[in-house]
Amino acid sequence: MTMPDAEVPWTGGCLCGGVRWRSTAPPVFQFNCHCIDCRKSTGAAMLPLMFFPAQALRIDGPLVSFASRGGSGGRIRRDFCGRCGAQVTAHVDMVPALQSIRAGTLDDISRYVPKANAFLAHAPGWMPIDASLPGFPGLPRPRDAERMPER
Numbered sequence: 001m002t003m004p005d006a007e008v009p010w011t012g013g014c015l016c017g018g019v020r021w022r023s024t025a026p027p028v029f030q031f032n033c034h035c036i037d038c039r040k041s042t043g044a045a046m047l048p049l050m051f052f053p054a055q056a057l058r059i060d061g062p063l064v065s066f067a068s069r070g071g072s073g074g075r076i077r078r079d080f081c082g083r084c085g086a087q088v089t090a091h092v093d094m095v096p097a098l099q100s101i102r103a104g105t106l107d108d109i110s111r112y113v114p115k116a117n118a119f120l121a122h123a124p125g126w127m128p129i130d131a132s133l134p135g136f137p138g139l140p141r142p143r144d145a146e147r148m149p150e151r
């Protein structure tokens with residue numbers, strides 16, 4: 001039986017359609033990130049994130065990049081559409097084999113299924129949190145991610 005998660009490709013794009021992405025592999029991780037950097041870089045209270053194998057992901061369009069330092073000191077490069085400003089993707093130097101896609105850019109948003117809540121220590125008190133998901137005060141470590149429930 002084929003799991004819906006495993007159906008490929010996964011596709012999405014920015015607000016204006018100038019940037020399009022496509023992955024020939026399913027996401028490795030999916031979680032809601034409540035960290036301050038995600039909040040500030042999107043203007044939203046929480047960022048739904050997917051991580052795809054970098055070699056399976058193709059992104060086309062007029063991307064503009066901004067880099068910052070993550071909490072652990074590693075460089076994070078966020079790529080935005082140069083025409084509409086939508087944040088589409090990010091690359092974390094510490095995990096070069098994976099590339100993050102902002103789940104809100106999915107063509108079919110129902111395909112995003114969060115497996116955890118990360119950086120809950122920074123979530124505002126008014127943010128509803130799904131208590132049925134594993135929650136972490138900071139970043140889930142790989143061994144925690146392995147325990148994330150499959151749907």
Ligand SMILES: [Zn+2]
Pocket residue numbers: 014015016017018019081082083084085086
């Ligand atoms: Zn755009």
Ligand SMILES: [Zn+2]
Pocket residue numbers: 033034035036037038039047119
């Ligand atoms: Zn974050």
